[in-house]
Amino acid sequence: MDTNDKFILLLNENDKTAIRKTEKELNTSITSSAELSSKVRANDILNSGNALHLKNLGIVIIDKEVEEKISKLSLKRSSTIKYYEKSRLIFRPVAELDLIEKIRKSAEDSLQNIRDLEDYLRSKQNQNNDRFTWGLNAIKMNETDLDGQGVDICILDTGFYKEHPDFVGRDISGKSFVPNQFWEDDRNGHGTHCTGTAAGFKSSENGIRYGLASGARIAIGKVLDDEGNGATDWILNGLDNCIEKNYKVISMSLGAPVGIGEAPNPIFEHVGNMALQNNCLIIAAAGNDSNRPGLPRPVSMPANSESFMAVAALEKSLKVADFSNGGINVSNGGKIDVSAPGVGVYSSYSPNALGNKLYASLNGTSMATPHVAGLAAMYFQAFPTLSASDIWRKLEKRAKQLNNQQIRDVGNGLVQAI
């Protein structure tokens, strides 16, 4: 049925008499809509040549073949027809479908754009991840813009290779507390490696980022000799200097083994508390004397002091490293506080050391410690009004808990960037 082939008649009266009269005048048969059912539809009636009376509306739909008769009847004074018009295409379902189709197409285009953007961001993310060491990815350094700007971070170690190409233009100061040895040539390499992790940036060798607080001011304290060993007074001199200079973060990747049940050295406990009172956080390596799966050895001195933050080492699988010491002497305070990447850690190195190289991958709680120190500098940057004790708590609170790892071994878990 074509809508344009019909006329719509509005009757003056909506009763049987008017219907019969209209039928007679137009010489057609009008079927009431009361006859409609699931078997008899409006189109069936209209297609059979009958008109349809919509009884509830007083309207008759009729074929246009009787147009002339309708016109004449409507002009009669006694006409039953009040008004008539040709059926019009008021609703345009096809056009609406077109519109829906356009909207659908637009939505699909948008969806495709979202997919493309998503793919782009994922690939960019992967590229970024590829440009960080595994350790920096693990602590979410790829998701932060903080760099420790304005914070002084001190590395108490074997010194630092000051001519390293990755540190050109950096604000670096230093002092040696080891008789007759200098802080700025690092003939061991260990100090340059730890400094690189804590406060370096990226490798000029391969572009991989290995350092955390790349905006921090670096202070070097040589407290270990070129063989990597240190006397108590050298270390205490280094710590005294840090407090004198008001450094915020001290990284100590060194230690001396202690026995099971051995209490922390009260001098270091006292020094750690003095540092905290001066708003300085000391972060120290837990030590590497263990050989899992056997019972781990206790946390070394000075990390076993409660006022020092003790750091354990993790493998890439985020399992505690076999060598990493554990919280065995907890009753004396020697617990692990947090853990950080400490196996296969790539960082800067000193060409004055054995191997004559600018970079090295090393293992140890020594390598985990500067990860935490670098983050501490970034936390101080982010929360400049917080105390060192507050920063310590924040580092612990934000650490990622590690499945299937004991608190004894990993403390509060893997430290995380903010």
Place this chain on the structure above:
Amino acid sequence: MKRFIAQLDTKVEKSGNIFEILSKENIKVEQYLENIDVYVLRSSNDIRDNKLLRNVFEIKKEFTISEEE
């Protein structure tokens, strides 16, 4: 001569000239680290039980890098 780190007993801290007092005990003050309030001392005696001092430890070259070979 052995070298020690130590802190002064709290009573001694308030008792005047520290160097003079320790000198009478045959203890030489090599260095005072004022920011951490720790003394580096030298003596031919074992001063670990000296009543003028507390937290006395003989200085050893016992610390080492925590790098796993």
